[in-house]
Amino acid sequence: MINQDSKTILEVRGLHANVNGIEILKGLDLTVKSGEIHAIMGLNGSGKSTFAKILAGHPAYEVTAGTIIFNDQNLFDLEPEERARAGVFLAFQYPIEIPGVANNQFLRLAYNTVQSQRGKEELDPLEFDDFVREKMKLLEMNPDFLDRSVNEGFSGGEKKRNEILQMALLEPKLAILDETDSGLDIDALRIVANGVNQLTNKDNATILVTHYQRLLDYIVPDYVHVMEAGRIIKTSGKELAKELEAHGYDWINADDHSKTAGVRL
């Protein structure tokens, strides 16, 4: 969905970051424009989730160098909740359980907080109930999940759907989906991908962090990036994913002897 009058949503330059004093990101660059879908692939431990959480402002990660501009703003000036309200959405690789907090209350509070930030109308519990049920249909989710505690006792796939439900409610400017496909069977994958496709448009952008090509059969990216040891080492069109699937990650390194060969997928 690359279009002419697209604007830059995310501009990452020379990003370095530590966790517990160990450098994980080592000079990451990435530009994302409105209307685009970017896939980031790479081996386990290459730093994909670290990058995703840094975008969202997770306190465990320390940015040591580099810049991130989101929507013409310095992202580092915003607290995590302000980033969310400004339209940064992260679908977690491992969504956490919150016992005792009802999903519907949580969803409504998140929705209303973001709505009011955008100067839009908040919904009372009854209105919200109708609204969220419609959204759940899109993801073929059972409304029973509304009354349960947030993610508590949900299966892996149910948690992922609950993440996409939140994306549907919050209508982010930039959605980062961290391995949303893992743990989904093929039917669920199709439903979730279908949901995501309905949410993408020319004004927003999506970053899909994934391990596998199969998600990209359903959500077709404009760019595929390969991440290794905290950097993006290759960027190409959607055909790159297919090549990776066929040849493995060390195929990329064939012309770069400074790096040790990666492990095959």
Place this chain on the structure above:
Amino acid sequence: MSAVLQNLVNQPYKHGFVTEIESDIAPKGLNEEIIRLISSKKNEPEWLLAFRLQAYEKWLSMSEPQWQNVNYPKIDYQSISYYSAPKPKKKLASMDEVDPELLRTFEKLGVPMHERAALAGVAVDVIFDSVSVATTYKEKLAEVGIIFCSISEAVQTHPELIKKYLGTVVPVGDNFYAALNSAVFTDGSFCFIPKGVKCPMDLSTYFRINTEESGQFERTLIIAEEGASVSYLEGCTAPKFDTNQLHAAVVELIALDNAEIKYSTVQNWYAGDEKGVGGIYNFVTKRGLAKGVNSRISWTQVETGAAITWKYPSCILRGENSVGEFYSVAVTNNYQQADTGTKMIHIGRNTRSTIISKSISAGYSNSSYRGLVRIAPTAENARNYSQCDSMLIGDQCGANTFPYIQVNNNSAKVEHEASTSKIGEDQLFYFFQRGIGAEEAVSMIINGFCKEVFQQLPMEFAVEATKLLSFKLEGSVG
């Protein structure tokens, strides 16, 4: 919500007033003479003096308990003044004279405007005629035969009831603090619901206003006769300051056949500063006697204040089929210490009890649940269910559970469950990532955690308690 903040606004050092010499304060220390003085000042009958002296006698032979899981410097009981004559409240001329910190607290808690003024001791007769409200309220209760007044008043107006019931649930020598209270109590509430009467409204200490400050040794007695029922609310969410450090109250509840007493407390005594300096020691003895068949005693408490809390609202289930309940939320932050829980003493057949205890610890605080379930040999088919959940916020606080179970009848069924959880960084981050700020996130988690207890509170109280908890934990996370 009444007798609360006057002390704060009256604190001379805080507001730069000159300390007036009180003419009617007993010399420091405790002896027989002082007790006689208290009794005569209050114009008490001979038997009540005897009650006090007997308690004092017992107290002398007792020593302060050491078993509770709290630490504090030794209290010098001879440096306390045990009697001061009721003083008229000092009124402030306008809200401008009220401590801004206090106003900020009211704001946070959403205390209604007219109440703020009343609580802060501002003369508000124009805005809010508290006297007339209290009077209307009393008249309504009198119509159905309910007596609700201060215990000193009841000693004068209904001595036969006081004589019959006082000290029957918590005997004068029950424990160190109860003995002290029995010897020197100065005031508190009395409530009597006659046979068959369902109290038409929640009785709140708030409406016992314009009586004097109840003092450090408060005494409460509630009686529900056959088939009667009452819901009693104690305390309030606005912070309660007092220059007296030690508070040792006694509350006795008596439920006759088919009667029901529900006693709800929101406790927010001054807890000291962030370093734990100052703060009230709240050493309370609360006990209910489910005396009659099918009677029910239910305690619900939200404990948020005090530097040290030592409190075990208990039920003696004597009547056949009687029911005891204890629902508790205890929040500790900074350097607060709480050792709280309950005792369920099953004596009658088919008696049932439920214990739901939730503790939330933050900062450097420590919270212990201590509970006893005793099934007497006579308690055929007794049932108890206990659930104790602890939540920790941060790494410096602690929570302990000390359940004591004594079963002397094989037909009894006693269940105990316990859990400990933490509010983790990742849970909070999940909220943040969805646009929800720290305060609301914590409040949602805490409310979820405390749901079963809050459900027991009267609606308004529950709303206030919810806010209070968030307020108490403000800044401890995120």
